[in-house]
Every structure is written in C-alpha cells, then in structure tokens.
Amino acid sequence: MEKASETLRTTDRVAAVPPKVDVACPLCGADRYVVRFPDRFEGRPLDPDVHYTSTSNAYGQHGRIVKCRSCSLVYMNPRPHQQSVQDNYAAVEDTRYVEEEQGRVETFTESLEHLSRFVPSGRLLDVGCHIGTFLEVAESAFGYEVSGVEPSRWAAAIARERINGSVHCGPIEDAPIVEGGYDVVTLWDVIEHLPDPAIDIRAIFGALRPGGIFAVSTMDVESWFARIMGRRWPWYMQMHLVYFSRATLSEMLRREGFVIDDVVLHTRRVRVSYLISRLDAYAPFISKPLAALARRLKVADRTIGVKLGDIFTVIARKP
Numbered sequence: 001m002e003k004a005s006e007t008l009r010t011t012d013r014v015a016a017v018p019p020k021v022d023v024a025c026p027l028c029g030a031d032r033y034v035v036r037f038p039d040r041f042e043g044r045p046l047d048p049d050v051h052y053t054s055t056s057n058a059y060g061q062h063g064r065i066v067k068c069r070s071c072s073l074v075y076m077n078p079r080p081h082q083q084s085v086q087d088n089y090a091a092v093e094d095t096r097y098v099e100e101e102q103g104r105v106e107t108f109t110e111s112l113e114h115l116s117r118f119v120p121s122g123r124l125l126d127v128g129c130h131i132g133t134f135l136e137v138a139e140s141a142f143g144y145e146v147s148g149v150e151p152s153r154w155a156a157a158i159a160r161e162r163i164n165g166s167v168h169c170g171p172i173e174d175a176p177i178v179e180g181g182y183d184v185v186t187l188w189d190v191i192e193h194l195p196d197p198a199i200d201i202r203a204i205f206g207a208l209r210p211g212g213i214f215a216v217s218t219m220d221v222e223s224w225f226a227r228i229m230g231r232r233w234p235w236y237m238q239m240h241l242v243y244f245s246r247a248t249l250s251e252m253l254r255r256e257g258f259v260i261d262d263v264v265l266h267t268r269r270v271r272v273s274y275l276i277s278r279l280d281a282y283a284p285f286i287s288k289p290l291a292a293l294a295r296r297l298k299v300a301d302r303t304i305g306v307k308l309g310d311i312f313t314v315i316a317r318k319p
C-alpha cells in the first residue's frame with residue numbers, strides 16, 4: 001500500500017484520471033493489432049510530476065500496448081486523450097532533471113558533433129527543448145542560431161533565460177514557425193510522447209528548408225535489450241504512447257517526405273549515482289549496496305556512457 005500512496009498523490013492542477021480514446025495505428029492507419037501487454041495503469045490517478053517527467057521512475061505502469069498487424073508499429077491503445085496529454089506536459093515540473101544536467105550536456109555535445117557533420121551552421125529549432133540544455137550547447141559551443149518549442153511552462157521559462165533565441169511555450173502546431181525557415185530541427189526523446197507523431201513530423205518538414213536536416217531520437221522497441229527485458233523493459237511507461245523501431249520510424253519519416261541519411265545508436269552519459277538510482281524500481285537489493293560502493297569509491301558524481309543499443313537517432317533530410 002505504501003507504494004500506491006506515491007502514485008495516488010493527486011494534483012489539483014489537472015484532471016486526475018485521463019480519459020482514454022481508442023486509436024488506429026499512428027503509422028499506417030490500420031485497426032488490426034495484437035495485444036503485446038495488457039493495461040497496467042488501470043485507471044490510476046495520473047500525476048504529471050510522477051508520470052510525465054523525463055526522469056520518471058514510474059516503470060511498469062502503462063496502458064494497453066498493442067502491435068499493428070499491418071505495419072508492426074507498437075503503440076498504446078487506448079491512449080489518454082490528446083488534451084489531457086497536453087495539459088499534463090504544460091503542468092509538469094522536473095527538478096531532478098536539473099540535478100542530472102551534466103550528463104545531458106555531455107550527451108548533447110556528442111549529438112551535436114554528429115549533427116554538425118551534416119549541417120555545420122544555421123538556424124536550429126529544438127522541439128520539446130525542455131529547460132534549454134541542448135539549445136544552450138548548440139548556441140554557445142557550436143554557434144547555431146537557436147530557438148525552441150516547449151509545452152511545460154516551468155521548463156520554457158528556464159530555457160528562455162538561457163539562450164538568446166526565442167522559446168515558444170505550447171505544442172508545435174501552435175508555434176510561430178517560419179515555413180522553410182530552418183536548417184536543422186531536432187526532436188530528442190520526444191516523439192514517443194506524441195499522440196499522433198505524423199502530424200508533428202509534417203509540421204517539422206514544413207519548417208525545414210530544402211536540404212535541411214531533421215534529427216530525431218527515440219528508444220528502439222525491437223532492440224535486443226527490449227526483447228530480453230520483455231515487459232520489464234524500462235521504457236514501457238504511461239507517458240510513452242508510440243514505441244518505434246528503426247524500421248517503423250524510418251517508414252514514418254519516408255511517408256512524410258524525408259530521405260534517411262543516417263541511423264546511429266545513441267550513447268547516453270549519466271552520473272553513476274543516477275544510473276544506480278534507476279535500478280531502484282527493479283532491484284533495490286542490488287541498487288542499495290551499489291550506491292554505497294559508488295560513494296566509497298568516490299565515483300558517484302562521475303558520468304559514464306551507457307549504450308544498451310535501445311536508443312537511436314535518425315538523421316533525415318528534406319529533399
């Protein structure tokens with residue numbers, strides 16, 4: 001019962017229980033699927049600070065997950081209503097992310113080194129820019145002319161303070177985006193949260209100039225790590241609505257007019273103490289002694305690269 005009390009912490013900022021909607025396949029539109037995992041959310045009250053933060057620990061709590069019989073896309077069905085998803089992201093605050101920022105800076109520096117080989121300079125738009133970590137590195141260390149879009153009011157306010165460019169608070173479809181006005185658009189660990197990602201990809205295609213680059217990262221539901229972990233794969237979560245593979249994401253990008261230039265596995269740099277804390281939900285009997293050991297060896301604050309092969313980045317080009 002103690003465990004439940006954490007997730008039952010209701011919030012007065014948004015509706016407690018998300019209204020669900022049945023959806024067709026977000027990639028091919030078919031409505032024939034096999035159930036991969038049953039609903040494990042079961043009408044719990046939803047707290048954006050628990051279920052919608054990028055450092056969320058609410059593993060194993062998710063709606064029903066299905067796989068399309070026609071195109072193999074894995075997605076949540078039914079899923080929360082789009083408006084409730086938007087309201088939750090508008091309300092979310094994630095102070096844990098700020099604490100873990102050093103690892104993100106190193107991760108984004110590596111991403112930018114890769115990205116700058118395709119487009120070394122110009123106007124860059126980061127969709128779902130959160131507190132502006134990526135934009136700040138892109139602007140100060142790589143010289144891009146940056147701007148961002150971010151649904152969380154809390155995160156957008158922080159991002160605005162950090163960069164010279166503008167940050168629009170709200171979903172991308174409401175953002176004042178200049179048609180053909182960008183050389184690069186990035187979408188880091190965001191696409192899996194979008195109720196209908198093809199719509200957002202279409203908007204991004206419109207925002208890019210011909211020859212412009214779209215960099216998008218997400219987790220790979222068909223990776224060996226996901227297969228081995230089965231239902232315990234940590235990315236099965238209520239906030240993740242679409243579970244791409246390299247094949248299904250590439251297919252959606254091609255359908256929206258993009259050409260695929262590169263697909264790379266992603267190395268994520270995190271603090272040792274953070275990595276160990278992520279084990280808590282799975283194996284507290286391992287994480288507790290590991291945390292003590294890391295402190296004794298004075299490595300808890302060091303960052304290390306994690307590459308489980310289940311996060312990938314696609315570099316797509318507008319012809």
Ligand SMILES: [Zn+2]
Binds near residue numbers: 025026028068073
């Ligand atoms: Zn499909």
